[in-house]
Amino acid sequence: MRKYFALIATGGLIAVALTGCAAPAEPQATSGATVDAVHVSGEFGETPDVEFPTPLTAQDTQCREVIEGEGDYLSPGQFLELGLYWANGTTGEVIATAGFDDEQTQVLTPSASTTPAPLVEGLSCARDGSRVVVTTTAEEFYGPDRGNDAQGIAPGDTLVFVMDVIKAYPDRADGAVRLSRDGFPAVVLDGDGRPGVTVPSSGPFEDLEVETLKQGSGATVEDGDLVVVNFTGVLWDDNTVFDTTWKDEGTSPTVWSVGEGGNIPTGLSDALIGKTVGSQVVVVVPPDQGYGSSGSGEIPADATLVYVVDILGIYGDE
Template sequence: MRSSFALIATAGLVAVALTGCTAQAPAPEATTGGSSELVEATGEFGSAPKVDFPTPLMPSETECTEIIEGEGPLLTEGQMALVGLAVYNGATGDELQVTGFGDEDAVPLTVSDTTLPGLMKGLTCAREGSRVAVVVPEKDGFGPNGNESIGIAPGDSLVMVLDVQRAFPSRADGAVRLSRDGFPAVVLAPDGRPGITVPKNDPPEQTEVEVLKEGSGPVVESGDTVVVQYTGVLWDDNSVFDSSWENGSPVTFTVAEGEGSQVIPGFSKAIIGQTVGSQVGVIVTPEDGYGDQANAKIPAGSTLFFVVDILGVL
């Protein structure tokens, strides 16, 4: 079982907020400095590193050093990354958490403005395949109150070593396809967030799927766990009832035909058989949705419409 620090990470309090290094992206928010260069992390990438640094290590600003160089672009806002995570108290050298390495499930961290500020700044120098040392002062960590539950006293710094094992895109990158007349219109914001307009006509009697972008990645099979971004609206009034975009993070769940699915049948029907990198729109009838039961913002008997970006398969 993961310790409290990993649970905080997966809950989003230290979800990774990363900025990219493409031509139009901002520069990294942290750079190599005297403190981060003192962190040694030896061992093979993906295996729990042996970490050593002098104590107390108390930087004035967040610093990061790429110990093992990755490939491809720097991670950017909206991405989910799977990482091995090792966390230490920079003042005392105490180990707080080592998880996600070797045979353990990697920790999913997402680009988000809800992240711990120092982790956000430090990981702007990371990319898939990177091993990164990040040194975080109190002001970019848990602040003046610390976090006694995980062993951080007021004033303590953090030292983190992360192996970025896999990074998913923030949006579907497939080839655009035209949808048929009468299907809900979808317009994308610059960050990929969909705006949806449902037509005034009555909804179809069966669940219908349209491919809005066709990806070139692996085909999603029944029983797969997928990484997606999505927005769902009610057919009747076009109101958004749920959106991973609004919630600040892509989500993962298992899609299946029948038992084992973690989503409503219409959602699984939309994704199974599609390729990673695709964006699909799906009109979900009540029979393939929530039926005659109300669910949160969804009235009983509602027809739903989702736009789903398929970002990866775990």
């Protein structure tokens, strides 16, 4: 099984999901003298050998692809598995390395709000299988007149990142379209893949019900898997959205653990097991397989739930 890690924000570790709705026509940052001064060698997926003159001085964010990936530039909504090298370009000190050499690393739910803008810009230069070098300023990474004392980074310092895009998940289900049955919640997709859900006016189903709107051809979800998804959940009673990864600024995919001890309702978990990556499914979860008589957050007691789920991938799958 491949190991995973989470990207670095303001001193902690986080996973990264770039936010947005469509792939940029061009990278958001370009090459320049600062990033060109960083020399990188070594095999993809292995800890890189990195050399640069110190002090290295950056004025803005620059990026350069040193190992070419495949396909299009990364779409802003994709969830990524990365290897990361991070150094202080002013002092030459290595701050962290993670995700290389099948190293055991931390896995967290991706959060677009905690992804620093220079990494978003730098990763826009990358493709699946790319190794990219990104240089930026501490101020662009942390904010004006800010650094990170715990990491030994002063406000005026330059930061150097080398990132291997080990795996790039799609930002939406890409399976073959299938027709849904009459009387089932209807789903209409926006241009960016965002689902709109209309619940029938009739009473809710009493049992767990599942419809496949797109049939994927990828790996099969099994008990115990960590599944990367985009989803929208609505209440059957009034069609209110109670949770979604489709935010105003784009998507922020999440990771669900399915099976015994998972982090989602049992009905939803049971519905996903046996489905394939690339599928989009609609799941109607009755109260006794959802949050029951207690409810949860914006979900009231005894609520029937409707989920539209894009199955984007499975952690640990090669």
